[in-house]
Amino acid sequence: MNLAQAPSLTDFGHDPWWLVLGKIVFAFVVALLGTLLGVWFERRVVGFMQVRPGPNQLGPFGLLQTLADGLKMAFKEDILPKAADKVIYFFAPAISVICAVTALSVIPFGPMVSIFGHQTPLQVTDVPVAVLVVLALSSMAVYGIVLAGWASGSTYPLLGGLRSTAQLISYEVALGLSIVAVFMLSGTMSTSEIVAAQSNGPQLTLFGSEFQLPGWYALLLFPSFVIFFISIVGETNRPPFDLPEAESELVAGFMTEYSSLKFALIMLSEYVAMVTMSAFTVTLFLGGWHAPWPLNLWSGANSGWWPLLWFFGKVVLLVFVFVWLRGTLPRLRYDQLMRLGWKVLIPISLVWVVVLAWLRTVDDWETKSRLYAIGIPAGILLLAAMFWPSRKPQPQPTLAEQVENRPPGSFPLPPLDLQVPPSPRTRRMVAEREPANVPAGQDSEEV
Amino acid sequence: MTTSTVLAAAGAVSGGEAVTFWILAPLALAGAIGMVAARNAIHSALWLVLTMLSLGVFYVLQAGPFIGMVQIIVYTGAIMMLFLFVLMLVGRDASDSLIEVLRGQRIAAIGLGIGFAALLGSGIHRATQGAPPAGLEQANAGGNVQGIARLLFTDYLFAFELTAALLITATIGGMILAHVERRKEDKRDQVATMKARFAPGNYPGPKPGPGVFATSSSVATPARLPDGRLSDLSTPDILPLRELTAEESSLKGTEK
Numbered sequence: 001m002n003l004a005q006a007p008s009l010t011d012f013g014h015d016p017w018w019l020v021l022g023k024i025v026f027a028f029v030v031a032l033l034g035t036l037l038g039v040w041f042e043r044r045v046v047g048f049m050q051v052r053p054g055p056n057q058l059g060p061f062g063l064l065q066t067l068a069d070g071l072k073m074a075f076k077e078d079i080l081p082k083a084a085d086k087v088i089y090f091f092a093p094a095i096s097v098i099c100a101v102t103a104l105s106v107i108p109f110g111p112m113v114s115i116f117g118h119q120t121p122l123q124v125t126d127v128p129v130a131v132l133v134v135l136a137l138s139s140m141a142v143y144g145i146v147l148a149g150w151a152s153g154s155t156y157p158l159l160g161g162l163r164s165t166a167q168l169i170s171y172e173v174a175l176g177l178s179i180v181a182v183f184m185l186s187g188t189m190s191t192s193e194i195v196a197a198q199s200n201g202p203q204l205t206l207f208g209s210e211f212q213l214p215g216w217y218a219l220l221l222f223p224s225f226v227i228f229f230i231s232i233v234g235e236t237n238r239p240p241f242d243l244p245e246a247e248s249e250l251v252a253g254f255m256t257e258y259s260s261l262k263f264a265l266i267m268l269s270e271y272v273a274m275v276t277m278s279a280f281t282v283t284l285f286l287g288g289w290h291a292p293w294p295l296n297l298w299s300g301a302n303s304g305w306w307p308l309l310w311f312f313g314k315v316v317l318l319v320f321v322f323v324w325l326r327g328t329l330p331r332l333r334y335d336q337l338m339r340l341g342w343k344v345l346i347p348i349s350l351v352w353v354v355v356l357a358w359l360r361t362v363d364d365w366e367t368k369s370r371l372y373a374i375g376i377p378a379g380i381l382l383l384a385a386m387f388w389p390s391r392k393p394q395p396q397p398t399l400a401e402q403v404e405n406r407p408p409g410s411f412p413l414p415p416l417d418l419q420v421p422p423s424p425r426t427r428r429m430v431a432e433r434e435p436a437n438v439p440a441g442q443d444s445e446e447v
Numbered sequence: 448m449t450t451s452t453v454l455a456a457a458g459a460v461s462g463g464e465a466v467t468f469w470i471l472a473p474l475a476l477a478g479a480i481g482m483v484a485a486r487n488a489i490h491s492a493l494w495l496v497l498t499m500l501s502l503g504v505f506y507v508l509q510a511g512p513f514i515g516m517v518q519i520i521v522y523t524g525a526i527m528m529l530f531l532f533v534l535m536l537v538g539r540d541a542s543d544s545l546i547e548v549l550r551g552q553r554i555a556a557i558g559l560g561i562g563f564a565a566l567l568g569s570g571i572h573r574a575t576q577g578a579p580p581a582g583l584e585q586a587n588a589g590g591n592v593q594g595i596a597r598l599l600f601t602d603y604l605f606a607f608e609l610t611a612a613l614l615i616t617a618t619i620g621g622m623i624l625a626h627v628e629r630r631k632e633d634k635r636d637q638v639a640t641m642k643a644r645f646a647p648g649n650y651p652g653p654k655p656g657p658g659v660f661a662t663s664s665s666v667a668t669p670a671r672l673p674d675g676r677l678s679d680l681s682t683p684d685i686l687p688l689r690e691l692t693a694e695e696s697s698l699k700g701t702e703k
Contacts (some may be wrong), residue, residue, distance in 0.1 A: 139524025409647035412674035
């Protein structure tokens with residue numbers, strides 16, 4: 001593993017202007033291509049899951065279908081509702097797109113590479129608070145949705161906008177809390193340094209031999225990873241959390257009144273946000289551009305341009321998970337969504353951060369007191385879990401008892417042994433078919 | 448340490464800093480004026496968002512990237528969003544009324560505002576002119592975020608915790624004030640709701656249609672309950688409850 005390839009914060013800010021421009025164009029192209037291929041990928045994968053082909057006519061494997069849809073959308077009539085607030089109606093989709101695309105500028109796509117003789121990191125820029133930049137942009141992206149809903153001047157979009165406000169603010173809290181664990185372990189908020197911190201896992205001495213634990217935070221901070229991923233699904237309005245645009249309840253939610261290119265912009269922002277958030281997850285939890293396990297045994301895997309391949313491979317994998325969730329899970333009800341956010345995700349994150357802080361404090365102690373410090377609380381927890389009084393299941397009363405215990409004046413019940421008499425036509429048909437063998441009396445026992 | 452930190456520490460205003468300032472300063476001012484001048488409450492809030500965003504970038508420009516980002520996330524992302532939430536619930540056509548209650552208050556407010564701004568601006572300008580910025584290098588020595596964290600958890604720990612306690616108290620107070628207290632018995636879960644539905648005296652289902660289990664399909668014929676009693680729920684109140692006579696219910700000879 002070549003660690004000299006990992007850029008640090010001092011490597012940024014020395015590029016000539018054409019290189020900066022090139023990187024910006026690259027990030028933008030990634031966003032646009034991510035949308036074009038993302039829509040195609042989603043439709044094909046969902047089609048596969050629902051045992052149907054999906055788009056397969058235009059271009060090889062239907063790859064050009066999204067392009068054709070985009071062109072078609074550009075030629076549609078652009079409808080401006082009479083009750084709309086014109087300026088805000090116009091700007092709202094642009095806000096969403098700008099926020100989603102800009103977040104890609106702090107995502108590290110790869111290590112230091114040489115471009116026309118310049119040693120430069122494969123990342124537009126990095127700042128000491130890069131993760132906060134992404135958070136800030138995702139919190140600004142809410143404005144796009146909310147304003148789109150409000151400015152349409154119609155009821156369904158307004159309801160969608162209100163829902164998305166509450167949803168995104170709640171899930172942003174859980175999102176921020178789950179990233180705290182990453183900050184605690186890596187000691188930095190810069191994306192490139194977080195990736196660098198995941199190159200090597202902690203050493204573990206077990207039975208006298210040294211083990212190198214994997215450095216990915218998805219494994220070291222598994223609870224944070226799960227909470228983070230659930231939160232970004234809520235943050236990007238993807239199913240099963242797509243309540244702002246729930247078509248069975250709100251027609252299309254905040255984008256009901258949008259058409260033509262403005263609608264295309266909203267779709268663009270949704271898919272770019274999905275790609276951006278996947279890239280963000282890869283950066284924070286899945287080792288960024290580092291090669292996954294069997295590949296990193298090859299010493300050249302983490303240098304040069306190869307990491308670009310690993311990075312986008314991981315991103316595609318996460319986008320697949322997004323699509324998989326859409327194909328599998330039904331939409332949550334609004335109160336279930338809020339309960340999950342506030343009563344499950346946030347408390348678990350808080351407790352997990354406290355536990356992690358405790359483990360980090362204990363880490364510096366000597367072995368014996370460390371064992372005490374971890375073992376005693378763990379033992380207490382285990383004992384509490386074992387001897388926690390469980391509620392005895394009440395014996396279920398039988399049907400007859402329930403009927404017997406009904407208070408006087410209850411709604412009248414038909415007799416419980418009511419039997420539907422056999423149809424006379426059945427008896428006649430049976431008798432005609434086999435006249436000799438079937439005595440008429442036995443039919444009445446049939447039900 | 449980024450280049451902007453180094454440049455700000457040197458005390459000189461770099462080219463990029465000056466350009467950013469002269470682009471964003473008019474925008475921030477326009478946002479402030481627009482917020483006061485806008486008729487629509489939502490437009491007002493959005494102008495304020497513009498000012499807050501510009502302020503966030505100014506903080507970053509002044510070598511305080513953390514506080515800049517916190518400004519954007521907390522103020523524009525959360526607090527202004529809650530404002531918008533409330534304003535949207537008020538309704539989109541709720542604009543200010545144009546009737547001035549206090550005569551001449553606009554002119555007076557504008558005059559006082561300009562006077563206050565001039566006083567404040569000249570005071571700060573005179574106090575800081577020629578004084579070299581000091582201590583920025585030391586404050587950001589171990590990184591901006593780490594510097595803030597060190598101060599928060601050493602010198603200002605008590606103040607920080609007091610503020611946190613105050614905010615928590617305010618939040619819980621707000622929740623208690625807004626919370627509608629319901630006794631535990633009043634909160635019915637699904638089982639309790641169903642039990643109440645089938646309790647004696649309450650009719651559980653949709654009202655029976657007239658003529659069910661009856662001798663006729665007339666609307667005036669009451670439905671029969673499963674135990675054979677007649678139900679007056681099934682007939683309109685203006686109709687008398689009655690059974691058909693034998694003559695009425697017999698065949699009229701019109702089937703053929």
